[in-house]
Amino acid sequence: MASSWSNWSGFVKAVPKLIATPADAGELAELVRSAPDPLRVAGAGHSFTPLVQSDGTIVSLEKIEGLVSHEAAASRARVRAGTRLGALMDILQGIGQGLPNMGDIDRQAIGGALGTATHGSGTTLGAYHTQLEAVQFVDGQGKLREFSRAGDRDMIHATGVALGAFGVLTEVTMNNIPTYRLRRRKWVLPIGDMLRDFETMMAAHRSAEFYYIPYSGYAQFIASDVSAAASTPRPTQDDEEGLATLRKLRTTLRWLPSLRRLLIKGAVKKVPAEDYVQDWLNVYASDRRTKFNEMEYHLPYEEGPKALAEIIALTEKHFPEVYFPIEVRSVAPDEFWLSPFHKRLTCSIAIHHDAANDPLPFMRAAEPIFLKHGGRPHWGKMHSQQAADFKKLYPRWDDAMAVRRDIDPQNRFVSPYMAGLFGIEPGPFGIQQ
Ligand SMILES: Cc1cc2nc3c(=O)[nH]c(=O)nc-3n(C[C@H](O)[C@H](O)[C@H](O)COP(=O)(O)OP(=O)(O)OC[C@H]3O[C@@H](n4cnc5c(N)ncnc54)[C@H](O)[C@@H]3O)c2cc1C
Numbered sequence: 001m002a003s004s005w006s007n008w009s010g011f012v013k014a015v016p017k018l019i020a021t022p023a024d025a026g027e028l029a030e031l032v033r034s035a036p037d038p039l040r041v042a043g044a045g046h047s048f049t050p051l052v053q054s055d056g057t058i059v060s061l062e063k064i065e066g067l068v069s070h071e072a073a074a075s076r077a078r079v080r081a082g083t084r085l086g087a088l089m090d091i092l093q094g095i096g097q098g099l100p101n102m103g104d105i106d107r108q109a110i111g112g113a114l115g116t117a118t119h120g121s122g123t124t125l126g127a128y129h130t131q132l133e134a135v136q137f138v139d140g141q142g143k144l145r146e147f148s149r150a151g152d153r154d155m156i157h158a159t160g161v162a163l164g165a166f167g168v169l170t171e172v173t174m175n176n177i178p179t180y181r182l183r184r185r186k187w188v189l190p191i192g193d194m195l196r197d198f199e200t201m202m203a204a205h206r207s208a209e210f211y212y213i214p215y216s217g218y219a220q221f222i223a224s225d226v227s228a229a230a231s232t233p234r235p236t237q238d239d240e241e242g243l244a245t246l247r248k249l250r251t252t253l254r255w256l257p258s259l260r261r262l263l264i265k266g267a268v269k270k271v272p273a274e275d276y277v278q279d280w281l282n283v284y285a286s287d288r289r290t291k292f293n294e295m296e297y298h299l300p301y302e303e304g305p306k307a308l309a310e311i312i313a314l315t316e317k318h319f320p321e322v323y324f325p326i327e328v329r330s331v332a333p334d335e336f337w338l339s340p341f342h343k344r345l346t347c348s349i350a351i352h353h354d355a356a357n358d359p360l361p362f363m364r365a366a367e368p369i370f371l372k373h374g375g376r377p378h379w380g381k382m383h384s385q386q387a388a389d390f391k392k393l394y395p396r397w398d399d400a401m402a403v404r405r406d407i408d409p410q411n412r413f414v415s416p417y418m419a420g421l422f423g424i425e426p427g428p429f430g431i432q433q
Contacts, residue, residue: 003015003016003019005019005042005045005052005053005058006045007045007046007047007048007052008044008045008046008107008291009048009291009292009293009355010291010355011048011293011355011359012047012048012049012050012052012053013053014050014052014053014054014055014058015055016036016054016055016056016057016058017036017055017056017057018035018036018056018057018058019057019058019059019060020035020057020058020059020060021059021060021061021062021063022059022061022063022064023063023064024063024064025064025136025138025144025170028059028061028064028138028168028170029138029142029143029144030142031057031059032138032139032140032141032142032168032412033141033142035056035057035059036056036057037056037057037412038054038056038057038411038412038413038414038415038418039054039056039057039058039059039168039412039413040052040053040054040056040057040058040059040164040413040415040418041058041059041060041061041111041164041168041169041413042058042059042060042061042112043061043082043108043109043110043111043112043113043115044084044107044108044109044112046105046107046108046112046380047112047116047379047380047381048293048294048295048380048381048382049379049380049381049382049383049417050415050417051115051116051163051164051379051380051417051418052164053415053417054415056415059168060082061080061081061082061109061111061168061170062082062109063082064080064081064082064170065079065080065082065083065084065087065109066079066080066083066087066091067079067083067091067095068080068171070095070097072095072096074175075096075097075175075176075177075178076133076173076174076175076176077091077092077095077097077173077174077176078134078171078172078173078174079091079110079171079172079174080170080171081109081110081111081114081168081169081170081171081172082109082110082111083109083110084106084107084108084109084110085102085105085106085107085108085109085110085113085285086106086107086285088110089102089106089281090281092176092179092281093179093279093281096178096179097176097177097178097179098176098177098178098179098180098280098281099128099131099176099177099280100125100131100176100177101119101120101121101122101125101126101207101284102120102280102284102285103118103119103120103284103285104120104284104285104286104288104327105285105286105287105288106284106285110128110172110174111168111169111172113128114128114129114132114160114161114162114169114172115161115162115163115164115169115379115380116161116163116378116379116380117129117161117336117338117339117340117341117378117379118380119329119331119341119348120207120284120329120331121207121208121209121329121330121331121348122205122206122207122208122330122331122332123202123203123208123301123330123332123345124206124332125206125207125331125332126331126332126333126334126341127331127334127339127341128174129160129161129334129336129339130160130332130334130336131174131175131176132149132156132160132172132173132174132175133148133149133156133173133174133175134146134147134148134149134156134172134173135147135155135156135159135160135169135171135172135173136169136170136171136172137159137166137167137168137169137170137407138167138168138170139167139407139408140167140407140408140409140410140411140412140413141409141410141412144170145167145407147159148173155403156336157335157336157337157396158337158338158396158399158400158403159403159407160336160339161336161337161338161339161379162338162404163338163379163418163421164413165404165408165413165414165418165422166403166404166407166408166413167407167408167413168413179279179280180226180279180280181226181227181228181229181231181277181278181279181280182206182207182224182225182226182227182277182278182279182280182283183224183225183226183227183229183275183276183277184222184223184224184234184274184275184276184277184278184283185222185223185224185273185274185275186220186221186222186223186273186274186275187220187221187273187274188218188219188220188221188268188269188271188273189218189219189221190217190218190219191212191216191217191218191219191312192217194210194212194219194221195305195308195309198304198305198347199301199302201221202330202347204223205223205224205225206224206225206226207223207224207225208221208222208223208224208330209221209222209327209328209329209330210222210327210328211325211326211327211328212308212312212325212326212328213246213264213268213325214246214264214312214315214316214322214323214324214325214326215257215260215261215264215265215316216261216264216265216267216268217261217265218265218268218269219328220268220271220325224283224284227277229277230277231277231278231279232276232277232278233276234276234278234282234283235274235276239286239287239288240287240289240290242271243290243323243324244290245267246264246323246324246325247290247323247354249263249264249323250320250321250322250323254320254321255320257316257320290354291354291355291356292324292352292353292354292355293352293353293355293359293363293382294350294351294352294353294381294382295350295351295359295363295366295367295370295377295378295381295382295383296327296348296349296350296351296377296378296381297348297349297367297370297371297373297375297376297377297378297383298331298340298341298346298347298348298375298376298377298378299346299347299348299349299370299373299374299375299376300344300345300346300347300373300374301330301344301345301346301347302347303347303373303374303375304328304330304347304349305347306373307347307349307369307370307372307373307375308326308328308349310369311326311349311351311366311369311370312326314365314366314369315351315362315366318365319361319362319365321353321354321357321362322351322352322353322362323354324351324352324353324354325352326349326350326351326352327348327349327350327352328347328348328349328350329347329348329350330345330346330347330348331345331346331348332345332346333345333346337394337396337397337399337400337403338379338394338396338397338400340376340377340378340379342394342395342396343395348378349370350378350381351363351366359382363382364384367383367384376393376394385421386420386421386423387420387421387422387423387424388423390421391423401422401423404422411424
């Protein structure tokens with residue numbers, strides 16, 4: 001029976017022949033062997049690219065979730081891959097462990113977050129996949145396979161960021177840290193100061209990021225550092241309220257840019273500073289209720305401020321409909337073959353466009369700026385890159401593709417979108433030559 005599927009923003013839709021929710025690895029393996037082609041696995045559908053889209057089978061691991069086991073001394077936990085980050089936070093806190101870092105939300109499944117190299121911010125903090133100690137997955141022939149860092153480091157580096165194309169993850173073992181508290185501070189400063197002091201300010205905190213508020217000339221800087229102090233109340237979230245104000249000014253003053261700039265600047269300068277201490281799980285994630293589409297590029301660190309200045313100029317000159325803040329983060333280098341942070345300290349810049357409007361003109365105009373500065377796209381966010389481009393951006397690309405062929409020789413996990421990403425030409429009988 002056909003059903004429909006769509007991603008969080010509503011931009012990507014699919015009408016597969018089958019949507020399946022296996023209860024365990026055995027049922028999943030049977031689906032991989034027999035369900036209609038191509039078989040794509042969904043996490044929480046929070047990617048903006050058609051990674052999950054399939055007219056064959058979409059598999060959700062929502063029933064394959066929860067804690068499998070843990071080792072207190074090593075702060076290590078093995079969890080099922082369908083576990084949502086929100087549930088994972090509670091599980092880990094309950095066993096005295098914490099995630100070293102997190103992105104903006106806690107809605108993703110851990111398998112989905114790993115699949116696209118989901119990240120938070122911090123010059124010394126890696127993305128989620130850098131926590132991987134072991135992976136267990138069902139390969140393209142329905143066989144359960146397992147690799148550990150100790151046993152086969154290359155396979156961990158090959159399959160840690162895998163876009164749902166190197167097997168369906170069933171369980172992952174993650175290296176966490178003992179539970180901790182964070183002091184989080186937020187304040188606004190002129191964007192000129194932020195761009196000038198970018199490297200020192202980003203490196204001065206365990207985790208630092210900032211948002212540029214379009215038309216304001218100001219950035220909001222967010223710094224988090226480990227703290228032994230007692231918890232203090234987290235201020236009530238006003239992100240959505242702030243967005244609503246920016247949207248209203250965009251709509252009413254769209255053709256009066258000077259007045260829009262004046263009012264936004266005045267309002268942003270008055271945004272009060274924040275300073276509070278909370279357990280790690282109460283700090284990182286926020287609610288994102290206003291739907292948007294997003295592009296994020298991961299640039300060589302030192303290119304960040306230059307690219308950002310160009311993106312701001314483009315936005316304010318040519319795209320008056322844009323009102324979402326531009327998000328800037330840093331991510332530590334790692335060794336994973338398809339990680340956008342592969343062997344380089346990164347500055348990530350993310351632009352957002354209201355989901356009610358067509359995002360493509362803005363994204364198409366911004367992408368050449370990111371590419372000119374050596375950017376690698378976030379796998380889960382809008383981009384137009386294809387296999388030939390990735391081959392130049394990823395030194396271990398060919399090695400990764402060889403591992404993919406070994407895991408999925410019959411291209412069970414290859415949809416038309418994935419074929420474009422991986423440069424897979426179907427040969428006679430649909431099999432890659
Ligand atoms: C509001 C919002 C905020 C966001 N904030 C951030 C952020 O702060 N930082 C950031 O980096 N990204 C962010 N993202 C992007 C998001 O984290 C990624 O796109 C992530 O991959 C989505 O996870 P998901 O569980 O929804 O996976 P999906 O989007 O459903 O799937 C993502 C990929 O993982 C694969 N996959 C899923 N489960 C498995 C599995 N069990 N085995 C193998 N492959 C699997 C899928 O096939 C697909 O290729 C945000 C997205 C939204 C909508």
